[in-house]
Amino acid sequence: MPSSIPSLNPPHRLLLGPGPTPVAxxxxxxxxxxxxxxxxxxxxxxxxxxxxxxxxxxxxxxxxxxxxxxxxxxxxxxxxxxxxxxxxxxxxxxxxxxxxxxxxxxxxxxxxxxxxxxxxxxxxxxxxxxxxxxxxxxxxxxxxxxxxxxxxxxxxxxxxxxxxxxxxxxxxxxxxxxxxxxxxxxxxxxxxxxxxxxxxxxxxxxxxxxxxxxxxxxxxxxxxxxxxxxxxxxxxxxxxxxxxxxxxxxxxxxxxxxxxxxxxxxxEEGIEERFARHKANHLELIAGLEGLGLKMLVNNPHRLWTLHTPIIPEGKDDMTVRKSLLDNYGIDFAGGFGPLAGKIWRIGLMGEGSKKENIALLLEGFKKALSA
Ligand SMILES: Cc1ncc(COP(=O)(O)O)c(C=O)c1O
Missing domain, CATH: 3.40.640.10 (Type I PLP-dependent aspartate aminotransferase-like (Major domain))
Structure with missing residues (x-):
């Protein structure tokens, strides 16, 4: 094989954005x-x-x-x-x-x-x-x-x-x-x-x-x-x-x-159990983000269990925080767009992504990025 033909080697990202989500x-x-x-x-x-x-x-x-x-x-x-x-x-x-x-x-x-x-x-x-x-x-x-x-x-x-x-x-x-x-x-x-x-x-x-x-x-x-x-x-x-x-x-x-x-x-998981998992992990993430001083764009009871939209705090830069989580933890999530560009982040916990260990890693990454 000629050495100029590159092999396919995608990076491993932890997909915690609005989708696509991690695949089992x-x-x-x-x-x-x-x-x-x-x-x-x-x-x-x-x-x-x-x-x-x-x-x-x-x-x-x-x-x-x-x-x-x-x-x-x-x-x-x-x-x-x-x-x-x-x-x-x-x-x-x-x-x-x-x-x-x-x-x-x-x-x-x-x-x-x-x-x-x-x-x-x-x-x-x-x-x-x-x-x-x-x-x-x-x-x-x-x-x-x-x-x-x-x-x-x-x-x-x-x-x-x-x-x-x-x-x-x-x-x-x-x-x-x-x-x-x-x-x-x-x-x-x-x-x-x-x-x-x-x-x-x-x-x-x-x-x-x-x-x-x-x-x-x-x-x-x-x-x-x-x-x-x-x-x-x-x-x-x-x-x-x-x-x-x-x-x-x-x-x-x-x-x-x-x-x-x-x-x-x-x-195999059961649909009711799956809904319950998403709700529990959603609540845990919200509590963690609020614990870091972040405020949410959407009030209860209108929040999705799948996609969380914390408001970017005064003085913090959307891209700098996202880059920090990507570089240090491999976590990929999104910012806002349209009228919400630069104002919110969009963090997804869906399907294979909705896991306790992902929440812990994400919160650790946010803590580090926000205190930098
Ligand atoms: C609510 C909603 N509707 C429609 C779409 C379009 O779906 P797709 O990008 O798979 O074509 C999206 C994509 O993110 C979405 O979030």
């Missing part, structure tokens, strides 16, 4: 197993194993629960493109970066988009949500359960109730909540939920698990014109992954193995 050894090993064809009975069996596990993490009985080949944004684009078109009026509740993306995708589908906005980091009260939905009478409503740009949890109960009262369907972004916090799709009344593989499920990025209610499927079946986004057309995808097993695209087999193993790990 068993998941890496699953990805190294022999691939089969994308129409092989074994591949379809992998899918059938995955579906009920996804129903468990989403909290749903929806028959239409499946995995898209693409990242979380593909899930978002699928949710929007299948249900939002020129005749649609969409209300999107926006208090952060990712809700804005739902609005932008809806705009590109030619829909009438009503942006209900608050400053980044705030939540919408039940009354505010109800008022906006009853006033606008949309056909679709979009919101983000776990806003990764701010660390806020947005409750969806009142939103779904009001939406259904006016005959609208609800799209919920569950990218930073799936597999770590209870989403309760059915109980809440969410119609279309999407997520990703690289956060709470602790797999590499590349897949987007979705689930769609029967109510939404009825609306989809009645839709006359085709989804303009061919790759993410649920009707076509159902012909591939559903009964007919008809070729649609060449699914990334090794990623499906990874997701299979990642979800198997969750089933």
């Amino acid at each position: 050894q068993r998941v890496y090993e699953a990805m190294g197993k022999p691939i089969v064809g994308h129409l092989d009975p074994f591949f379809f069996q992998i899918n059938e194993n995955i579906r009920p596990w996804l129903r468990t993490v989403y909290g749903t009985e929806n028959p239409f629960t499946m995995v898209l080949s693409g990242t979380g944004s593909a899930g978002m684009e699928a949710a929007v493109s299948n249900f939002v078109h020129a005749d649609t009026k969409v209300v999107v509740f926006i208090a952060g970066y990712f809700a804005d993306r739902i609005a932008e995708m809806s705009r590109r589908q030619g829909a009438t988009v009503v942006r209900v906005e608050k400053p980044w980091g705030e939540t919408f009260s039940d009354a505010e949500i109800r008022e906006a939905i009853l006033r606008e009478k949309p056909t679709m409503v979009g919101y983000v359960t776990a806003e990764t740009s701010t660390g806020v949890w947005q409750n969806g109960d009142a939103l779904c109730q009001a939406a259904h009262e006016v005959g609208a369907l609800v799209i919920a972004d569950c990218v930073t909540s799936l597999g770590t916090m209870p989403i309760n799709v059915d109980k809440t009344g969410i119609d279309i939920a999407f997520s990703c593989s690289q956060k709470g499920l602790s797999c590499p990025p590349g897949l987007s698990p979705i689930t769609v209610s029967e109510r939404a499927m009825e609306r989809l079946r009645a839709r006359k014109e085709s989804n303009r986004t061919w790759y993410l057309d649920f009707k076509l995808l159902d012909e591939y992954f559903g009964g007919q097993k008809r070729y649609h695209h060449t699914a990334p087999i090794s990623m499906f193995y990874a997701l299979h193993e990642g979800l198997a790990l969750i089933m």
